[in-house]
Amino acid sequence: MSIETALAALRADPTLADGFIDWRTLPSEEARFGAWPRGLDPRLVGALRARGIERPYVHQSAAIAHAMAGRDQVVVTPTASGKTLCYNVPVVDAVARDPASRALYLFPTKALAQDQLHELHGLITEAGIDLKTFTYDGDTAPRERRAVRTAGHVVITNPDMLHSGILPNHTKWVRLFEHLRYIVIDELHTYRGVFGSHVANVLRRLLRICRFYGSDPVFICSSATIANPGELASMLTGREVEVVDDNGAPRGERVIALYNPPLVNAELGIRRGVVHSTRAIAERLREESVQSIVFTGSRHNVELLTQYLRDALPQNPTTAATVRGYRSGYLPKERRAIEAGLRSGEIRTVVATNALELGIDIGGLDASVLAGYPGTVASMWQQLGRAGRRQETALGILVANNGPLDQYVVTHPEYVFGESVEAGLINPDNPIVAAEHLKCAVFELPLEADELAAMGAHTDALLEVLADDGTVYQQGGRTYWSNLAYPAEDISLRLADEQNVVIIDQGPPAKVVGEIARPAAMTTVHDEAIYIHDGRQYHVDRLDWTELKAYIRPVDVDYYTDAHLAVDLRVLEEWDGERTEFRRGHGEVAVFYLATLFKKIKLYTHENIGWGKIRLPQDDLHTGAFWVTLPDSLIEGRTRAEIEGALYGLGEVLVHVAPLLLMCDPRDLHVATQVRSPHTGAPTAFLWESVPGGVGFGQHLFDQAARLLGIARSVVDECPCPSGCPACVGPPAAPGEGVKHLVLAALTSMCDAMASDVDASPEVLASAGDAAGGG
Amino acid sequence: MLRAETRERLRLLIREIETRPRAAAPASMEREPEAVPARPWEGGDDLEVPQRGLREAVRRETDEGTFTYRELRYDLDYAVGGQSLSELEALAGAIGVLAPDAGAEGAELESLLFLDIETTGLGGAGAIAFLVATGRVEGGAFVLRQYLAESPAEEGALLDALIADTEVERGEPVLATYNGRAFDAPMLDARATMHRRRAGFESLRHVDLLMPARAVYRGWLASCRLATIESEVMGLTRPSADVDGAEVPAWYFRYLRTGDMRCIEPIASHNAIDVVSLAALAGRLGALVGGRRAPEGGESLGLARLLGAAADLESSKRWLERAAAELGPGDARREALMRLGLHYRRAGRHDLAEPLWWELVSTPGLWSLHAHEELAKYYEHRCHDFARASDVVEQALALATRAEPRFAHARHIEAFRYRLARLTSRQKRASGTGSD
Numbered sequence A: 001m002s003i004e005t006a007l008a009a010l011r012a013d014p015t016l017a018d019g020f021i022d023w024r025t026l027p028s029e030e031a032r033f034g035a036w037p038r039g040l041d042p043r044l045v046g047a048l049r050a051r052g053i054e055r056p057y058v059h060q061s062a063a064i065a066h067a068m069a070g071r072d073q074v075v076v077t078p079t080a081s082g083k084t085l086c087y088n089v090p091v092v093d094a095v096a097r098d099p100a101s102r103a104l105y106l107f108p109t110k111a112l113a114q115d116q117l118h119e120l121h122g123l124i125t126e127a128g129i130d131l132k133t134f135t136y137d138g139d140t141a142p143r144e145r146r147a148v149r150t151a152g153h154v155v156i157t158n159p160d161m162l163h164s165g166i167l168p169n170h171t172k173w174v175r176l177f178e179h180l181r182y183i184v185i186d187e188l189h190t191y192r193g194v195f196g197s198h199v200a201n202v203l204r205r206l207l208r209i210c211r212f213y214g215s216d217p218v219f220i221c222s223s224a225t226i227a228n229p230g231e232l233a234s235m236l237t238g239r240e241v242e243v244v245d246d247n248g249a250p251r252g253e254r255v256i257a258l259y260n261p262p263l264v265n266a267e268l269g270i271r272r273g274v275v276h277s278t279r280a281i282a283e284r285l286r287e288e289s290v291q292s293i294v295f296t297g298s299r300h301n302v303e304l305l306t307q308y309l310r311d312a313l314p315q316n317p318t319t320a321a322t323v324r325g326y327r328s329g330y331l332p333k334e335r336r337a338i339e340a341g342l343r344s345g346e347i348r349t350v351v352a353t354n355a356l357e358l359g360i361d362i363g364g365l366d367a368s369v370l371a372g373y374p375g376t377v378a379s380m381w382q383q384l385g386r387a388g389r390r391q392e393t394a395l396g397i398l399v400a401n402n403g404p405l406d407q408y409v410v411t412h413p414e415y416v417f418g419e420s421v422e423a424g425l426i427n428p429d430n431p432i433v434a435a436e437h438l439k440c441a442v443f444e445l446p447l448e449a450d451e452l453a454a455m456g457a458h459t460d461a462l463l464e465v466l467a468d469d470g471t472v473y474q475q476g477g478r479t480y481w482s483n484l485a486y487p488a489e490d491i492s493l494r495l496a497d498e499q500n501v502v503i504i505d506q507g508p509p510a511k512v513v514g515e516i517a518r519p520a521a522m523t524t525v526h527d528e529a530i531y532i533h534d535g536r537q538y539h540v541d542r543l544d545w546t547e548l549k550a551y552i553r554p555v556d557v558d559y560y561t562d563a564h565l566a567v568d569l570r571v572l573e574e575w576d577g578e579r580t581e582f583r584r585g586h587g588e589v590a591v592f593y594l595a596t597l598f599k600k601i602k603l604y605t606h607e608n609i610g611w612g613k614i615r616l617p618q619d620d621l622h623t624g625a626f627w628v629t630l631p632d633s634l635i636e637g638r639t640r641a642e643i644e645g646a647l648y649g650l651g652e653v654l655v656h657v658a659p660l661l662l663m664c665d666p667r668d669l670h671v672a673t674q675v676r677s678p679h680t681g682a683p684t685a686f687l688w689e690s691v692p693g694g695v696g697f698g699q700h701l702f703d704q705a706a707r708l709l710g711i712a713r714s715v716v717d718e719c720p721c722p723s724g725c726p727a728c729v730g731p732p733a734a735p736g737e738g739v740k741h742l743v744l745a746a747l748t749s750m751c752d753a754m755a756s757d758v759d760a761s762p763e764v765l766a767s768a769g770d771a772a773g774g775g
Numbered sequence B: 001m002l003r004a005e006t007r008e009r010l011r012l013l014i015r016e017i018e019t020r021p022r023a024a025a026p027a028s029m030e031r032e033p034e035a036v037p038a039r040p041w042e043g044g045d046d047l048e049v050p051q052r053g054l055r056e057a058v059r060r061e062t063d064e065g066t067f068t069y070r071e072l073r074y075d076l077d078y079a080v081g082g083q084s085l086s087e088l089e090a091l092a093g094a095i096g097v098l099a100p101d102a103g104a105e106g107a108e109l110e111s112l113l114f115l116d117i118e119t120t121g122l123g124g125a126g127a128i129a130f131l132v133a134t135g136r137v138e139g140g141a142f143v144l145r146q147y148l149a150e151s152p153a154e155e156g157a158l159l160d161a162l163i164a165d166t167e168v169e170r171g172e173p174v175l176a177t178y179n180g181r182a183f184d185a186p187m188l189d190a191r192a193t194m195h196r197r198r199a200g201f202e203s204l205r206h207v208d209l210l211m212p213a214r215a216v217y218r219g220w221l222a223s224c225r226l227a228t229i230e231s232e233v234m235g236l237t238r239p240s241a242d243v244d245g246a247e248v249p250a251w252y253f254r255y256l257r258t259g260d261m262r263c264i265e266p267i268a269s270h271n272a273i274d275v276v277s278l279a280a281l282a283g284r285l286g287a288l289v290g291g292r293r294a295p296e297g298g299e300s301l302g303l304a305r306l307l308g309a310a311a312d313l314e315s316s317k318r319w320l321e322r323a324a325a326e327l328g329p330g331d332a333r334r335e336a337l338m339r340l341g342l343h344y345r346r347a348g349r350h351d352l353a354e355p356l357w358w359e360l361v362s363t364p365g366l367w368s369l370h371a372h373e374e375l376a377k378y379y380e381h382r383c384h385d386f387a388r389a390s391d392v393v394e395q396a397l398a399l400a401t402r403a404e405p406r407f408a409h410a411r412h413i414e415a416f417r418y419r420l421a422r423l424t425s426r427q428k429r430a431s432g433t434g435s436d
Helices: A001-013 A042-050 A059-068 A083-097 A109-128 A140-152 A157-179 A195-215 A227-239 A274-286 A299-311 A332-345 A377-384 A404-412 A413-417 A429-444 A449-455 A459-468 A518-524 A639-655 A697-702 A705-718 A740-753 A761-766 B006-020 B086-098 B152-166 B184-194 B209-219 B226-231 B246-256 B261-289 B299-309 B313-326 B331-346 B350-361 B363-382 B386-402 B410-436
Strands: A020-026 A071-078 A101-108 A132-137 A156-158 A180-185 A218-223 A241-246 A254-259 A263-265 A292-296 A323-326 A347-351 A367-371 A394-399 A470-473 A480-481 A500-505 A510-518 A530-533 A536-544 A551-555 A559-579 A581-600 A607-614 A619-629 A671-674 A684-689 B058-060 B065-075 B114-121 B127-140 B143-149 B176-177 B207-210
Touching: A001 A274, A001 A394, A020 A404, A020 A413, A042 A109, A059 A071, A059 A083, A059 A241, A071 A227, A083 A101, A083 A218, A101 A157, A109 A132, A132 A140, A132 A449, A140 A157, A140 B086, A140 B127, A156 A157, A157 A180, A157 A195, A157 A429, A157 B184, A180 A195, A180 A449, A195 A227, A195 A429, A195 A449, A227 A241, A263 A500, A263 A518, A274 A299, A274 A347, A274 A367, A292 A299, A299 A323, A299 A347, A299 A429, A299 A530, A332 A367, A332 A705, A367 A377, A367 B114, A367 B207, A377 A394, A377 A536, A377 B363, A404 A413, A404 A639, A404 A705, A404 B261, A429 A459, A429 A480, A459 A470, A470 B058, A470 B152, A470 B246, A470 B410, A480 A761, A480 B152, A500 A518, A500 A705, A510 A619, A518 A559, A518 A581, A530 A559, A530 A619, A559 A619, A559 A671, A559 A697, A581 A684, A581 A697, A619 A697, A639 A671, A639 A684, A639 A705, A639 A740, A697 A705, A761 B127, B058 B152, B065 B152, B086 B209, B086 B261, B086 B299, B114 B184, B114 B246, B114 B261, B127 B152, B127 B184, B127 B261, B143 B152, B143 B261, B143 B331, B152 B184, B176 B261, B184 B299, B226 B261, B261 B299, B299 B313, B299 B331, B313 B331, B331 B350, B331 B363, B363 B386, B363 B410, B386 B410
Parallel strands: A071 A218, A071 A241, A101 A156, A101 A180, A132 A156, A180 A218, A254 A394, A292 A347, A292 A367, A323 A347, A367 A394, A500 A551, B114 B176, B176 B207
Antiparallel strands: A020 A254, A470 A480, A500 A510, A530 A536, A536 A551, A559 A581, A581 A607, A581 A619, A619 A684, A671 A684, B058 B065, B065 B143, B114 B127, B127 B143
């Protein structure tokens, strides 16, 4: 195998060649070195040199200096740039000086934490410094926990364990909290949205406990490249931070290709499906013996692609095992086996969700193929970075889907290769999130009157309610926990709604195959749905909505199911609004949703072969939203059908491009349109968050409306379709009746109305330069 | 200031959070006590409620603040149910057997600190210790001290006084508790940490009576909870107004809100009874070990277990012989026979063990398989009677293969088959030699 041969084969393949619209070779980069900061323990410097690290890269040098001087920071550098050294060196140095010193490492997942342990052990063994590291997570045996609590210099854990295991039991961690020097937060950019809002609250609680025990730790964060690493770090930690982003690490050559599947119906703007195109590319790479990872956004597509890629192989169990799926919902043991298979090379192709995106050790693969834009540039570079950690040339291919987001990205390379415009957003004061953590905080330490302000915006009102129902007890200006419950136990940091549906294969023997969040369950494991797990199809015999259990059995059918969700929306409160040629606003809304029916769709041909009703109760949600009305000039003299069509098209394009600014999963944001909205009295498109209480997307979109509308306009304007397609405003309802020109007119008028604001046209984005973003 | 609607929405939000189903908390913990008992357990007709405090208690001051405190004295002939505290005299001599690892042998009776705490939860920083009872033999009486935090704000003062009174910081007393190793001692130390103090209950020498009580009463009583032992063994009937341990936190929270003495008195009495009956149980176990009290029912077997675990094999054997002689058919008798058989075998008295094993052979399940195995070994290795050994093994195999799977594990069958094959070949060799 060589990448060059594989590249040649891909370029030569007539069935593929047309789709490659951009090839870029990112040249290798030379290392730039700095010096070891003065005052580092000589044993440590000796150990680093013995390990071949004569001098630090410039960013490492800066980061170590900041840490030693007690300045909080976020280090922003790509994968494989030696970021772990940025925090391991100051931590080991602190322990070398004072063996009582402690550090806490937070990684977003357990698997990442395990990998860090190896790294650190090498360094301390070499340095001959007595430094004990422990991971503390759900897998830590009870008898080991005592040792971790008292003897561990470095405790490696995840936010969930900190939240539910460590903070509520801080009296058992006195040594850690009394002498905590550093808090290391890796993969900071993953702490956004609801998860980030929770983690910000967990960190508030952590700092509160530190104050109680008299320590004042310094934060060392690391993040992939995003637009606002400093702001995100500040919101998470509640402190001003230094931003270290001058990467001095060398880099091997990488070839990045953007692939836009060919149009199969130019009139309707329909392109060949991303799944089919990715399958073709992955098969080609496999023939060239290129070990590849294929990333796809949905669990469903993981299964579909795994199944397709296996089907293309000679039918025997040995070859089937060389293609594996990997996603959340697989049991840990299954996952560890797949990771090992990748390292050993036994598995040639793995199809994964972003569960494999972060630093889980699977070794360096040859190629990374992205079946669809993963939603954020930061994610994209991390997924591409899974290929080529060695010195050889690595290959990365982004395959675009039909949607406007992908089409925008693949046709505007400057968006991915230029400076990041996507921001990590959190809302630590989300009332639901804040209320949950306020309870945890009171549980952990009685709350003093002067702490209220630091605990979030609505603390006094929340406490009043909690005192009313006896959850807390107030006396002498202090608030005490007065309830039997252990509040952290009931709060998941990962889900806005912690209720999961358990999926049970009825067997025999019956066994749990996975879990799924409640809202997603409405459309994926409803009665008669086809649920796919590791390339196997299951029929959902019954969804028990009160017990939250779905009973499934294996089947072998030639279709999958796709469910429809009906949505209604009401504005509860407008927080900010502006009226020009059109109205825009943001605020709190109530959304009512109901799964109504599902379609049966044939595999491969994707034709609709039947449908059924879904009988589930209506769910509702209070959350944040951003809305715009159609401009007045467009409404006058139009028929209702035209207005309906234009509004629908506007909503489609906005909801699809909004994630470009939000770093959110497309599923975190939805659109609803009302031809005559009771709130605005005009045709209105609402973009609402799927998270109860919201994490601030509405506000951000309101603030960035000019940029959002500018991007939307360029998407519609530049789309080659004649009258609307899935890549812009959605396909026309009937041939020839496109609303594309109406949407374009609306967006142009809206952009003009906002002309005094920031222009986010592609030219501006392009001028940001073509230095590659983080990877 | 928040607007009224926002406030109301927050209120609704929190209600919504609060009413979500919780993971498997026992129903009794979620509920408030349904009815307040008409009166506390010792009478007290003329109580005015609500009224903070505890009867016969005083407010006591420390540097950390005030809390409620009372002392109750019991003569040493005071009887808990049918169990007199006077047997405590025997306790000191028995500590080596009751808690072999405590390092407390030879401790004086007066140095023992009986202790039990009541908390608002099972763990985590949010569960406070609001009531502590200690008991100590002083000047010929059993002195019970209770420390009550009338609110969470008084916990610091409570701990302050407790630490001072018990001299825990000097490592003085020997702690005597029921499951206190796992719960009471670490809990008190954690609470002290919450008030930035060091207590050191966990480092005290500690006689945790749960261990010996389990050794003695396991298999005989339905459970080894202190309440079960009290009623089944010591004949104590708790007052009707007594509160169930699991409901204590809910009662205390109610007391916090209402100040109603009728909510706190039952908890205080419950806590006091716990410590007195703990002392009574300690006395009983001490007297049993010291030979000052004759075992009743299954206690003879239990005592043998306890002494066996403390490596007093001679006494252990004596109690097993007693149990074998006294106990009627049942698992206790079978266990006694089996243990006694082992004693005899180790002492080389296979002749005494043989009839015990034969008795066990006809009992159900594992006992029987065990006895078959012992007999087969005995006939094969001691008596060299291979034919008889083979008979026993064949009988065992027949039993094992038709028995319920949970008794006859594959490995038993395997072991018997292996033994049988060896016996057959030994038999052949023996008969071959004989015919020459």
